[in-house]
Amino acid sequence: MTDPRWVGRSYETAPYQVTQQSIxxxxxxxxxxxxxxELIAPPTYAMVYGFDAYWQLWTDQEVALDVAHxxxxxxRFTFQRPVRPGDQIRTTGRxxxxxxxxxxxxxxxxxxxxxxxxxxxxxxxxxxxxRKP
Amino acid sequence: MxxxxxxxxxxISTGQALPSLTKHxxxxxxxxxxxxxxxxxxxxxDETFARSAGLPGVIAHGMLTMAFANQMLTDWLGDRSLLxxxxxxxxGMVVPGDAVTCSGSxxxxxxxxxxxxxxxxxxxxxxxRVLNKGVAEAEFPPQRSNTHAA
Numbered sequence: 001m002t003d004p005r006w007v008g009r010s011y012e013t014a015p016y017q018v019t020q021q022s023i024x025x026x027x028x029x030x031x032x033x034x035x036x037x038e039l040i041a042p043p044t045y046a047m048v049y050g051f052d053a054y055w056q057l058w059t060d061q062e063v064a065l066d067v068a069h070x071x072x073x074x075x076r077f078t079f080q081r082p083v084r085p086g087d088q089i090r091t092t093g094r095x096x097x098x099x100x101x102x103x104x105x106x107x108x109x110x111x112x113x114x115x116x117x118x119x120x121x122x123x124x125x126x127x128x129x130x131r132k133p
Numbered sequence: 134m135x136x137x138x139x140x141x142x143x144x145i146s147t148g149q150a151l152p153s154l155t156k157h158x159x160x161x162x163x164x165x166x167x168x169x170x171x172x173x174x175x176x177x178x179d180e181t182f183a184r185s186a187g188l189p190g191v192i193a194h195g196m197l198t199m200a201f202a203n204q205m206l207t208d209w210l211g212d213r214s215l216l217x218x219x220x221x222x223x224x225g226m227v228v229p230g231d232a233v234t235c236s237g238s239x240x241x242x243x244x245x246x247x248x249x250x251x252x253x254x255x256x257x258x259x260x261x262r263v264l265n266k267g268v269a270e271a272e273f274p275p276q277r278s279n280t281h282a283a
Contacts, residue, residue: 029165030169031204032200034207043213051171071176074222078217079219
């Protein structure tokens with residue numbers, strides 16, 4: 001069981017520099033290859049520019065989540081504006097809840113992504129499920 | 134590369150089904166997604182590790198499934214910038230060899246805010262839901278005044 005005293009801990013990514021290459025690599029990986037004329041990232045690209053916040057949580061030695069038994073349970077996003085090459089996006093993730101349901105532990109992580117002018121880009125909520133061995 | 138044109142808000146009706154999208158998930162695609170997203174958790178990449186974690190083998194990232202749902206939505210909308218909200222619950226595992234189908238329907242449409250709500254679900258080749266409680270919302274730009282009848 002993860003210690004609930006870590007609720008409230010937050011993690012911030014370095015500014016993520018969005019490039020054409022990074023958007024195209026993501027589009028190729030998921031097979032979403034349509035081009036709009038202007039290159040706009042698929043909205044779920046939020047997982048790419050925000051990934052380091054998740055990574056910091058998963059590798060936080062003090063919180064020590066049992067990542068070997070962790071799966072993604074739910075995900076929510078709201079998108080305030082489209083993402084294009086040249087954007088610099090910083091994401092803050094905050095551990096907002098740890099609870100138990102039967103033989104599972106539920107971990108809720110809330111994310112907020114902002115651009116170089118500190119305007120909102122997207123928000124996210126991830127629910128992780130840790131299956132107890 | 135396909136090109137796209139923006140969906141006409143006036144032609145959307147409540148209850149309307151979106152064109153479905155089927156994707157065949159492979160080990161290569163999961164690897165490619167791990168590279169592109171940065172998520173190299175070994176449950177997605179290492180068969181032995183995945184089994185030791187109590188899984189049937191490597192599993193696809195939940196966010197790959199959500200990316201498929203995202204594509205179904207934006208293929209229909211014709212403009213990636215219209216999507217304002219997307220959420221879902223990862224109800225089942227997706228493994229290499231699975232064929233997953235995204236489907237959705239218009240739950241409501243608001244002419245004042247020009248917002249459309251869509252319910253969506255992703256099922257595998259056995260009809261089992263791998264993503265459920267899917268909800269998306271799109272917002273269309275204000276109608277141009279020059280489209281008014283003379």
